[in-house]
Structure formats: structure tokens, C-alpha cells
Amino acid sequence: MKNLTQIPILDLSAEVDELWDELNAAIRRVLRSSQFIMGPEVTEFEQRVAQYLDVKHAVALNSGTDALIIALRALGVGSGDEVITSPFTFFATAEAISLVGAQPVFVDIDPQTFNIDPNQIEAALTPRTKVILPVHLYGNPAPLEAILSIAQKYGLRVLEDCAQSFGARYVGEQGGQPQRFTGTLGDLGAFSFFPSKNLGAYGDGGMLVTNDDRLAEQARMLRTHGSRKKYYNEMIGYNSRLDTLQAAILLVKLPHLERYNQARRAIAQRYNELLKDLEGLLTPQLTPGHVFHQYTVRILNGRRDAVQARLAQRGVGTMVYYPVPLHRLPVYKHLNLRLPESERAAAEVLSLPIWPQMSHSTQDAVVEALREALP
Ligand SMILES: *Cc1c(COP(=O)(O)O)cnc(C)c1O
16 A cells, blocks of 8 residues: 555644734734733724624624523523534534524535525424524535525524634625625624634634624623623623733734635635535535635445545545534434434434645545545
């Protein structure tokens, strides 16, 4: 067997090399200022994100998980309420719903997009439904037009899980209409700055964005122990501030994001061309606005695990996002749901190496290994 070089699924070092001087200067400024908690970089980062996404408020938080929890609390979701979401997502999406005392109601996905199927939402509504929580999985915008119209019809709120979709634009189903960023069409958008995300910090981080003044104020209070004014706590909240150091790092990275997302799209498009003739493999759609947090193919005929193992032998890192749909995990198994498309996706998906600086020759090596690994 040829001894190929190791190819990780994600190489964060390329970006650090590229931005090394700027990052060092930013980190040093924070060290010199000693303002490690809620320093000026946090506010500046909030303003710059609000400007970029064209949204009224951005509230920087400690993680994407906290952003979801705080969003649900700000929306008044609690015990006895139901929240509609996708079972084919990272655990935190449903965990946040459970943590505020509400019940996740899982609706199956559209096999083309891996996102929640809007045609199945209405059948899942009950008098207890309060919120629809779509996830823009892999950076692919969920069908917001359909979701927002259901929400409007039944008086529900919409919280977008944008952990994987920073910079993704939603293009309406008819096309044509102005493009808005994911996270700014629903009542609230929840973002994660986990290092591997499209806009990643060098530690944990998250954010909520909204055009609603009251929701923004609630989120700001919940971020700091339920207080507007120190020691005058008004409700039970959290300690969920974004570190100044992380804000300073994110300020360096934000101006490069648009270019990085374009690079991801170009790599995805090239993968689609290089892989289009391979049998037993389905490539993802290059939908408008998709920012390819992951480039995820389907490996058909029950061969996924074998193909992944062969790629690993050839030094190519891949991941399965996600091997168990949430309704089959121990904590939600009692719901006794059969959601066939989510279950099939969990058995077939394989995410291939992608990062903005990935070279053509590295990508060619991945494709070559995949060609050899497929039966
Ligand atoms: C990463 C992720 C989260 C959680 O974000 P953290 O910052 O790690 O807490 C939530 N939802 C989805 C879909 C994610 O990918």
C-alpha cells in the first residue's frame, strides 16, 4: 500500500500561520489591558458582527450551547412547552431544549438537504408547541421561508441554530428576493465559535443575534446572572460571557470570513466535479448560500464504515456527523420514534477533509484514496 501523507479532516494550523502577526498583536493588547472580562474587544466584536450580518443586536456568549439555552429562556420557553427540531444535529440542539425544562419534538429531515423537512412540521404541532428550532446543518441554510410561514400561521417563535452556518445566506425558495444571513430571519439566531466552526475562536465562544430589543435585553441579563446592574439580580441567569481574549481573536478573523467561506464553496464544487462519476457515493447539492462547514457525502449500500476504515488506513481523516440520530440516544429513546430519513442519513453520511486553505493536491489525494476505498 502506498504510504500517503496524513490528511486531517480539518487543519487549523494553516489559518494560524496566515494570521500569526495579527493574532499575536491582538492577544498582546488584551494582556496589556488586563481587561479579561467584558473588555472593549467584546463590545467591538458584537458591533462588527451586527454590522456584518445586518442585524440590530449581537450578544456575545460563552458557547453555542449557552446561546441556545439563553435564547430559549429569553423566549420564555420552559416546563410543559414543546420545541420542534431536527433529530439529525449535534446533541446540544436538543440538550438546550431539555435543560430549560421543555420537550424536544423531533421532525424527520429532507434527505436532499439533511435539514428539517418543513412538510412534516405541521403534523407535529400541539397546543404546547412554542418554538421551531431549525438547524442549518453543515452550513446549508434550512428552508426558512416555509418554517417562518408555519410559525406565523400558528403564532410560534423561530430560533435558528447557526452553529455551523456563520456567513451562510438564505435565498428564498423562489430565488430573487434579497439575501439575508442565516440567524437574522427568525426571532433569534444562535452561533458557536467552537474552534472548528467556520468562524472559530481558540477556545469556547458563542453569540445570539436578534432584531428584537426586548429579546436582546433578556439575553444580556441572562448572560450576567440575570442582572442589568451588578448585584441587583432580577432573575436566575448564567455566567456566560465571551472572554475578551476570544473576542480579540475573533475580531482578527472576522474580516477574513467571507473569503474563507468562498474558498470552502470552491473546494466543495471541485469535490463535486471530481467525485461525480464514483459509484456508490452521492455528493451534496451546491445550494446557494451554503458555506460548507462540512463537505458531506453519502456512501451507499451499507459500505460507509468500511470506506471510512479504508480511508483511515490511507491516512485520510473523515468524520461521521452524526452516527446516532438524537431520538435513538439513551436520553430520548423512550420517545419511541421512527424517523427513517434521519436513521438512513446517520448510517450513510461521511464528512471529508475541508478547510479554506486546503490545496488542490491535498484534495486530489483525498479523491484518489476515496477511489481506492470504494468497492
Ligand atoms: C457546535 C454546535 C453546537 C454547540 O456549540 P458549542 O459552542 O460547542 O456549545 C450546537 N449546535 C450545533 C448544530 C453545533 O454544530
